[in-house]
Amino acid sequence: MRVNEPAARRIGIKAAHQPFPPRARQMSRVSFVDWARTCPTDEEIRVAVQPIRLFGDPVLRTPAEPVTDFDKELRTLVRDLTDTMLDAPGLGLAAPQIGVGLRVFTYHVDGVIGHLVNPDLDLSEEEQFGPEGCLSLPGLRFDCRRAMRVIAKGYTMYGEPVTIEGSELLARCIQHETDHLDGILFIDRLDQEARKEALRLIREAEWAGGQVPEVRVSPHPTLGRAL
CATH class of the missing domain: 3.90.45.10 (Peptide deformylase)
Structure with a gap:
């Protein structure tokens, strides 16, 4: 499964907060999108740092x-x-x-x-x-x-x-x-x-x-x- 640039950036952000999901390459597109949707945005991370x-x-x-x-x-x-x-x-x-x-x-x-x-x-x-x-x-x-x-x-x-x-x-x-x-x-x-x-x-x-x-x-x- 190919991941576009914005998704890759979101994956990188997520990796800093919790482990990459196991067997990610075997995940269906729907489950992968659902997982990626929980990734914090750059703005959310900026706000979290006090x-x-x-x-x-x-x-x-x-x-x-x-x-x-x-x-x-x-x-x-x-x-x-x-x-x-x-x-x-x-x-x-x-x-x-x-x-x-x-x-x-x-x-x-x-x-x-x-x-x-x-x-x-x-x-x-x-x-x-x-x-x-x-x-x-x-x-x-x-x-x-x-x-x-x-x-x-x-x-x-x-x-x-x-x-x-x-x-x-x-x-x-x-x-x-x-x-x-x-x-x-x-x-x-x-x-x-x-x-x-x-x-x-x-x-x-x-x-x-x-x-x-x-x-x-x-x-x-x-x-x-x-x-």
């Missing part, structure tokens, strides 16, 4: 509200988060980073794309210390202490209970994004000397415009419960 809020925006310091309605709007939010995260690109993105005060985040670690709603974390006592950055603090990267392993319980965008277990990079990502939902940034977890250096770099960053809001010192070592 501006990322930068350090200094009050929404990043405001604790997010739990999700209570698992509806179409929530599914649209998860899509927007996913598309914005992949476009950035980043390992994770929390709803406050696109200006939405709800407890939702997405992640993309080791080729796996996922999301979690209303996360509740159990953290290991064993720790890791390594580099960390943030899409809301572009260009900054500092070693940050985190739990080595995490068990994250929450819900899918359809309201189904889900548990995610991860270690190392996935654990770091889940903790980082859950921090966002509590109004905490990774620079809050740095020691005094590293925070001072972070402030200097932010002040010199073009995106900051020379203004540096006060860095909050995290009042607790973790936001979850130790295992």
Whole structure:
């Protein structure tokens, strides 16, 4: 079956969001057209990618509200988060980073794309210390202490209970994004000397415009419960 140029472009768009249908060459023209009709347009993809809020925006310091309605709007939010995260690109993105005060985040670690709603974390006592950055603090990267392993319980965008277990990079990502939902940034977890250096770099960053809001010192070592 030959595919014309517009259809090919739509197939390419679709491939970025979900796998190409199995045995596509054996699909009938009708089923192929039905499948292609669900592909998002260039305009839909453009709209789905949202501006990322930068350090200094009050929404990043405001604790997010739990999700209570698992509806179409929530599914649209998860899509927007996913598309914005992949476009950035980043390992994770929390709803406050696109200006939405709800407890939702997405992640993309080791080729796996996922999301979690209303996360509740159990953290290991064993720790890791390594580099960390943030899409809301572009260009900054500092070693940050985190739990080595995490068990994250929450819900899918359809309201189904889900548990995610991860270690190392996935654990770091889940903790980082859950921090966002509590109004905490990774620079809050740095020691005094590293925070001072972070402030200097932010002040010199073009995106900051020379203004540096006060860095909050995290009042607790973790936001979850130790295992």
